[in-house]
Structures are given as C-alpha cells and as structure tokens.
Amino acid sequence: MVLLFAFSVGIEGFFSIDNYINIIYHSVFIGILAIAETYVLISGNLDLSIESVAACSAIMSVWLCSTSQYASGLLLQTWIGFLAIVAIGVSVGFFNAFFVVKLKINAFLVTLSSYIFVRAIAIWITGGYGMSGLPESFRFIDKTKFLDIPLMVFLMFILYIFFEFVLKRSRFGRHIYILGGNENAARNFGINTNKLLYKVFVLSGVVSAFAGWLMAARANGAVASMGRNYLFEALTAVVIGGVSLTGGEGSLIGVFAGALILSSIHSALNITAMSPFITNAIQGFLIIIAVSLDSLKRMFK
C-alpha cells in the first residue's frame, strides 16, 4: 500500500499544493462512501446500496428544500432536509441488516435489492426531473473556505480521522474486526453479533446518505442519474486501500490513499486531455495490481 502511494506521488510529483487540494476536493464523495464500505467489508459483509442511498438522499433533500418548479414546493429548512436524509440512511441500513440478520440472506443479495430499489423510489417520488435552486444555508457546506481550502476537504480529513479512530480504538471497531475475522469466536465470547451487524449497516447507510447530501450541496441540485458508478469507484478505492473482501482486514489510512490515487488518476488524465476510457482502463488494471501485491506480500510472509 505504501508502495502504491509512493508510486502515485512519483507520477504526480509535478503537482502543486493547489492541485493536491483539488484532488482531495474531488475525492470527497467517493472517499466518504468508501468509509461506509470499509466498515461493512471489515465486518465480513458487503453493501452495494451505498451509491443508491447517496443518490436517494441527494434527490430527496433537493426535492424537499429547493425552489425548483419540479421540487415538492415544501421549501423545508436545510436542517429538516438533513434530518430527512439521516432517516433515509437509517432506514435503508436497517432494511439491509434485517434481511442479513433475520433471514440469513447473503448481504450481496440483500444490498443488490436495495441498490436497485432505493434510487428508483426517490425517482418515483420526485418524478425524475432535474432540480436546482438550493438555499444558501444548504450550499454553505460546499461554498465555505478556510485559508482558501474548501470546507469539504477539512471535512474529509475529519471524517477519516474520526472513523479510523473508532475502528481502531473503540469497542465497536474492535468487535467489527472480531466479527469479520471469526464469527464463531465473536459469538463464543459473548459479542452480540446481530446487534453489531445492525449498527454496521445503519452506519453505512447514514454515512452514505451524508455523502449524498454533500453531492446535492455541491451540484446545487440533483438529477436522477446522480452518483452513477460511485459504488464501483468506492469499492475500487477500498480494495486498492488494502481492505480484504473476506473481512477482518484493512484500515481507513489505506482507503484514504486509495481514494486519493483514484482521484489523482482522473485529475492527471484530465490535465493531459487523454481519453476518459484510458482512465477506466488504468483503474481496472490498478485493482488487479493492488490485489496482486497484497497477495504476494502474504505469500512471502
């Protein structure tokens, strides 16, 4: 992982601080969604619904708060919109966990279902129109700058530090690693694994919904196709960041690097005006390189 990061720094060496800030600024959504996915993966599960929860939360918050003719016309206060998207995150997380815990359905299938229907419900309610015209209080989170650095950049750092700390230093975080490492051991030593899974999925839902809310703030509106492919971008960041798909392994420090590497590639190719298809090709190869390096490291240990 360190190697990959060094490799990326080597390529982007000519970049200025401003460009680095820009890279972070553009990795915020993927980065935050990657936090949600990291928690779920470490617990030994998978959440495909993060992208749809983000999209749903973006669309619904705009629908509730914007002045667009296609919006609800409720013109709700920003903070009420915010509470609404938290509720969306909690509900979808609860839904996912319920079927995983109670009916013992594989998380892949449960969250594939919510991946499909969560976005669809938001489009159905709002009619699928593009909406814009958010109040200043909503856009504040995107427009504010400290020392010429966008607030969202600070936010990303704060979230990563906070969630890394929770993962490594709290009982909740430790239990997630135990659950992902050996579910039987977790049960044998009295950890309530069901309750823990509810917490993990709800956390994933809320964090994803928050990412969606930020997306709406930056776009000053929402469209039906918002955040398409973010799921795979986030998964790529997580996997490049060294999180194991089988659970129990990984840290947010690695994932942060993963998110930045992805964003750097986009940015480098934008600057050199190369075809966007190259970006995808590189991204694809990057996954196999990262995973192979990890696998080789294990073999030689």
Added chain:
Amino acid sequence: MSVDGKRILLKVEKISKYFGSVTALQDVSFPVYENEIVGLVGDNGAGKSTLIKILSGNFLPDSGNIYFNGQSIKFNDPLDARKVGIETVYQDLSICDNLDASSNLFIGREIYKKVFGLGVLNIAEMKKRTQKILSDVGIKIPSVDEKVQYLSGGQRQAISLGRFLAWGEKLILLDEPTAALGVRETRKVLDLIKRTKEERKEASIILISHNLQQIFEIVDRIVVLRHGQVIGIRKKIETNTDEIVSLITGAIFVNQDKGNK
C-alpha cells in the same frame, strides 16, 4: 453424596438435547465437585461437545436442569456463562487470525480507559497483561503485536488457554485442548491444568480428551458418554483403562452410579 466431603459446584440433571430427529443427549446427569477435574470421554458423536456447548451457553438444552453453586441456571448465551465464572476453551480455539495475541485474549473483555467520557480501548494495558498471562501459560510467543495467523499451533493454543487461566474462576471447560499439539507442548498443557487445580481451590475443570493416558494422569473422576447417554461414572482410583475402553465401545453395560457414591 460427595467425594472426600467436597461441595457440589455443578449439577447436571437429566439434560436432553435433540437436533431434529437426532438425539444428541438423553437424560444426562452427573455432578462436578469443587476443585476436581472431571474427564469427559466417549466415542466420536457421543455428545461430548454438545454437552460442553450447553454448559458454555452456546446451546440451550431441550429439557433438564443445570444447578451451579446450588442455584438453577439457564444460559441464554455464552456471556451469561462467562459472567458466573465459566470459561471455555473451544476445540476450534475460537481465534481471530486477523488480530494480534492480545486482541484475541481479550475478545469480549476489552479493557478501557475513559477519554473525555468515552470508552477508549486501553491497548497498552491489554498488551502488558497479555505478556503476563502468556508467560504463566509457559508457551512463548515471539511478539504479542504479531497477527495470530503467523503463529504455530501450539502458540495459538497458548492464547486459547490463556483465556481460561485469566478468567476461569469457577468452572473451566476444556474441549480437546491438546489435540493439535506436539509432545512437549502437550506436557506443558497437562502441567498447566494440574497446576490450575492446585492453585485455585475454588475452581473445577471438565476435560474432554480422546487420550485415555492423559485422562488417567490428571483427572479425579471420569464420565463416559455413549450415544448421548451417561454410561458410567468412575473414580479414577477405582477403575482402569480397560474398563473405560469397554464402556466407551459398549463392550460392557453396568450400573451407572458406581463412582458417584
């Protein structure tokens, strides 16, 4: 009704457990006295592990009672059993390969310190205690920071045994603790079990093993299970390997209460 006038710590009374149409345990009864080691023997599928899992809170029995310290108890989950001082060393060791020795030792018993009113894992303290516990077990581990994945079978077993040494206050359940070990490590584990009995006058141990030589070396009484039933209970000093083998294989069928008087 007691061995050398000792108090009964655990009384299992007519425990039955069914898995679908399969009878895993039927009317199993036996006592465990304070500060004794009971060997639980029987062929594969005789119900030994099922019985251990009932006592450790992993399964609820379908019928029957368990009395612990004279009180009727019902364990809904392993935490209930741990709370009254029952510690189990599972056959599969219940170890997380992805974590280091100290994290493994403290699963479900993490130590905290308060930081701004929030419980934060006290990793330094857990590591310190891990060093102490593992040196008591007597099996060396290169580093407590290393992931358990890279440790040998004996070293992994040491972690598992460290748990009972640290927390097995009243009753220690050992499900084949030497199955994966070499000769020297097996010796150490047996010594550890004997030492624990001597040092903890309050504690009793139930040991499952297929190795009758081991059983005869360290236990006080032997409970023989066959097809889910208690087929015989014997004091070690009043029986021999041949009789126990006959009981296990079903070559003899005699009254059950001989060693229980």
